[in-house]
Amino acid sequence: MIRYLLPLGIFLVLAVFFAVGLQRDPSEIPSPLVGKPAPEFQLPRLHQPERAIDNAALEGEVSVVNVWASWCVGCREEHEVVKALANSGAAPVYGLNYKDAREDALRWLSHFGDPYTAIAVDRDGDVGIDWGVYGVPETFILDADGVIRYKHIGPMSETDLREKILPVIRELKTEARS
């Protein structure tokens, strides 16, 4: 009996492994930065290039950092969701304009709407590398101490917003209050 059950058992174990493996998205690489303070940056703002923005802007309350560019198709796809997130008032949404031309970025925003509290300009993508950005759009959620607590890779869907982003923000807010 065991002669027949053993291969069946091995097959079932493998089948479960493969089934789980196939469900996972290989383009989503777990970031080693989750749980660590956001990498330091100091960049000009998109709207006021003479003023700098740095980590201090992201501290004191739960915040969202959305990495985007005017050349990025996925960013346009998720833009309505970013707007909904900003409008919900759950947390301020900061933009990191990644490897973009200033005029293009401004035109894109005037065309599609600007939900961002402030936008930092990463012209050369150096800050992007420090933040482990490898494919825009990417969205980080930071707690009140400026520690990265969650990272979303790729365009956010409404489902992502409802089931992941907003619950994480809520959780971090209660954590900050207690």
Added chain:
Amino acid sequence: MIRALLLALMLLGTAMPVAALTMDSYEFESEAERERFRELLAELRCLVCQNESLADSQADLAGDLREQVYEQMQQGKTNGEITEYLVARYGDFVRYRPPVTPGTYLLWFGPPVILLLGLFFAVRLLRGRTGQEQQLNEAQRRRAAELLDEDDRGDGH
């Protein structure tokens, strides 16, 4: 025939200089340094096209990361330090050869363990088979003897 061969050669020509395309623009003091750059990049995975190394990838980010690796080499950083720099940002995933940690035990030791298990079962199976052939129990032996006896008697006639 010759046309097909020529075509194949031409296609081969387009395929080969990819690495040259990604690395030729960098200047090095010595051939050894260039070789070190090439080897280090070949060990690092491009995050965008995951089946390509930083040495091969044409992705924009891969170009930026090559630039970083180059600059850090010029600053005198070791291969270990440069790899650490990338791992701190992108995780162990950037390394084609992940470190041996409890999380990767299965990855490193899984295949040899499965091979040993396979060998163990194969040996056991084969041993078991030859053993069965050689051993007869008491009843079988008696029956064999009877058959042989009958045979002998048959021959006697």
